[in-house]
Structure formats: C-alpha cells, structure tokens
Amino acid sequence: MAANSSKGDYHEPEYAKPQDKSKPPYYHTNIEHKIPAETHELLEKYSHIPREQHSEHVHKTRDQAWEIRSYPCIGLGSWLVPQLRRQPVYNEILQRVKAGGSVLDVGTFIGYDLRALAYDGAPSDQLYGLDIVNHFDVGYDFFRDRDSFKGRFIEADMLSPDAPELQPLRKSVDIVIVSQVLHQWNWVNQVRGAQALTTFTKPGSMIVGNQIGNVKAQEIASLGNNLPDVYRHDPESFTRLWDEVGKAVGMRFETQGRLRSFVEMGWDPNDAAWMDKGTRVLEFVVQRLE
Known part of the structure; x- marks a missing residue:
C-alpha cells in the first residue's frame, strides 16, 4: 500500500511501507499478553x-504480515481483538447475514471479522x-480454513471506480465494514473514501466500523513525510462528513458515533502513548436511508 507521489492524492500512508522492526514505536516484540479469550x-x-x-502461531503470523505492510495495528497486536463483535449492532448484523444479507469488509487485512461472523453462524459464502x-x-494460514471458508477476498483499490473486480458488488452490499481505514x-x-464506500450500498445498507479519533476534532500531522495532515474526528465532525458525502452523491444517511x-x-x-493525549477510538454506524 505504498503512497503515490502526489502530496494531495494518496491511497496509502508512507509509514505502511515495510520497515525495520526496531524503528517505529508501534512494534512490540512480545504480544502474547494481547491475545484475548475470544x-x-x-x-x-x-x-x-x-x-x-x-x-x-500469533507471533509468526504477525511477522509475516509486517513483512508486507508495517501498520501500527500489526506491530501492536491490536488486530488480535475482534472489533466488529464490539459493535452494539453486531447481533443485528449477524441476523441480517444469516437471513441472506451480504458483508463487505473494506481493509479486511487477514479477515478476522469475517471469520468471527462465520464462527458465529453466518454463511461464509455471503x-x-x-x-x-x-x-x-x-x-488462511492463521485460521487454517483455506478449504472450509467460502468467502471471497479481493485485492483492489476501493478508490478506483473502474476496478473490474469490484463491479459485481456495486449497489448490492447490505453491510459494509470499514475499520482503521x-x-x-x-x-x-x-x-x-466515504463516497467510494457508498457505491457498494443500497437503501437500507449499513456502514459500520471504527477509526482513530479525538476528543476534539482536528487535523494532525501525518506519520509519513510529504503527506497531507490526517483528520481525527469526534462524533459531531464525523456526522458533518457524512452529511457532506450524502449531498455529493445524492443519498441520505443517519450517522451515529461514539x-x-x-x-x-x-x-x-499504553499503545496510545505515542499519540496525542486526546486520542480515542471513534466507533460508528452509518445507515443509508435513501
């Protein structure tokens, strides 16, 4: 996910490029204590x-993933926590999928949330x-389910409107997950990015996930050089963002965040020690009304 050359237009942050484990503050050698009961x-x-x-098994997987991209969540081990299950609407999502609804996990990484859904009874072919x-x-190596998991993984840029692999999913997905993107x-x-997400939705679709936010909405400096600042939302600013998106694409959304x-x-x-003191996690549900 290397950043492209334009400062104003990039798809991946520069810090995601593979790097020496000893350099970033977000690579922890031992993450055994971060393996939750789930x-x-x-x-x-x-x-x-x-x-x-x-x-x-966890440490081997983490280092394999780090060799591909050096994201903070990989180095810290936060990917070991099933995030979708912490959503208050998780049971609603699970029941919708059991009833035939589809799920698209954007920025799926190793597909943990999809495996959690499958384990909880969702048909994996959806x-x-x-x-x-x-x-x-x-x-697949981490979950050892290459032969049993029937879901489909797609390597593509969600910001590319013409990606042929994504066309079958346009205007058809019931639940879009987008966490840490x-x-x-x-x-x-x-x-x-939010406009790109809307292309997968239809009236009644739900966009759920989380991302790093702040108690005070603000732009902060990016970790990468020569890249734009990044915006950290509070619930109010995130609602404004989706209001702007709705007007741009001719759709209406109801946004909830905390x-x-x-x-x-x-x-x-302690994993947030290198971040601003106001750093929090913004958890959200965006419902498409029309």
Missing part, C-alpha cells in the same frame, strides 16, 4: 489449533473481504 477460543474451536501453540494489498494468504487521510480524502477508550476496545492503553 481469539484463543476461535483458534481452538474454529482453527483447531491447540492452546499451547497459540503464542508461537462474506467478502477487500484490501489494496494481499494479506489473505496470511489469513478512513483515518489515514485528511478531510478531503476521507470524503472521497468515542471509546483503548481499554473499552480491549486494547492496551
């Missing part, structure tokens, strides 16, 4: 991996994962 259960009962092998770079094979960009590019602490997300609060 992940232990999934690895034991879904992937059939004995408990005593979990730590080695599940799609989209990412700009392929971590899918790492995911939009916060990579400034306001202008977040509007562009700020959660790292502890509430099941993450180590």
Whole structure:
C-alpha cells in the first residue's frame, strides 16, 4: 500500500511501507499478553489449533504480515481483538447475514471479522473481504480454513471506480465494514473514501466500523513525510462528513458515533502513548436511508 507521489492524492500512508522492526514505536516484540479469550477460543474451536501453540502461531503470523505492510495495528497486536463483535449492532448484523444479507469488509487485512461472523453462524459464502494489498494468504494460514471458508477476498483499490473486480458488488452490499481505514487521510480524502464506500450500498445498507479519533476534532500531522495532515474526528465532525458525502452523491444517511477508550476496545492503553493525549477510538454506524 505504498503512497503515490502526489502530496494531495494518496491511497496509502508512507509509514505502511515495510520497515525495520526496531524503528517505529508501534512494534512490540512480545504480544502474547494481547491475545484475548475470544481469539484463543476461535483458534481452538474454529482453527483447531491447540492452546499451547497459540503464542508461537500469533507471533509468526504477525511477522509475516509486517513483512508486507508495517501498520501500527500489526506491530501492536491490536488486530488480535475482534472489533466488529464490539459493535452494539453486531447481533443485528449477524441476523441480517444469516437471513441472506451480504458483508463487505473494506481493509479486511487477514479477515478476522469475517471469520468471527462465520464462527458465529453466518454463511461464509455471503462474506467478502477487500484490501489494496494481499494479506489473505496470511489469513488462511492463521485460521487454517483455506478449504472450509467460502468467502471471497479481493485485492483492489476501493478508490478506483473502474476496478473490474469490484463491479459485481456495486449497489448490492447490505453491510459494509470499514475499520482503521478512513483515518489515514485528511478531510478531503476521507470524503472521497466515504463516497467510494457508498457505491457498494443500497437503501437500507449499513456502514459500520471504527477509526482513530479525538476528543476534539482536528487535523494532525501525518506519520509519513510529504503527506497531507490526517483528520481525527469526534462524533459531531464525523456526522458533518457524512452529511457532506450524502449531498455529493445524492443519498441520505443517519450517522451515529461514539468515542471509546483503548481499554473499552480491549486494547492496551499504553499503545496510545505515542499519540496525542486526546486520542480515542471513534466507533460508528452509518445507515443509508435513501
């Protein structure tokens, strides 16, 4: 997911490029203590991996993923927490999928939320994962379900309107998951990204997820050089963003958002030590009304 050369128009942050583990403050050598009970259960009962092998399995997977992209969530181990399950609307999502609804996970990484849905009873052939770079094979190895998981993974840029792989999903997806994606960009590019998400929706569709936010909405400096600042939302600014998106695309949305602490997300609060003190996680549900 390398950034392109234009400062005002980029699809991936520069810091995502593979880098030495010793340099960034967000690579922790030992993340065994960050494996939650939910992940232990999934690895034991879904992937059939004995408990005593979990730590080695997790660290091997993390380092394989880091060699592809060096995102903070990879180095910190926060990807080990199933984020969709923490959404208040999770049961509604699960029931919609069981009834035949479809899910598209944008920025799916190794596809954890999709596996959690499958483990909880969702038919996996209704599940799609989209990412700009392929971590899918790492995911198959992590969950050991290459032959049993029937979902489809797509390597494509969501910002590309002409990507042929994405055309079958246009105007058809019931639930769009987008976590830890939009916060990579400034306001202008977040509007562009949100507009791209709307192309997968239809009236009644739901866009859910989370991203790094702040108690005070503001632009902050990007981690990468020669890149625009990134925008950190509070719930009010995020609603304004979707109001702007709705006007631009001729749709109407109802937006709900709340700020959660790292502890509430099941993450180590020390992992935010290198961030602004006002940093929180913005959890959101965007409902398309028309």
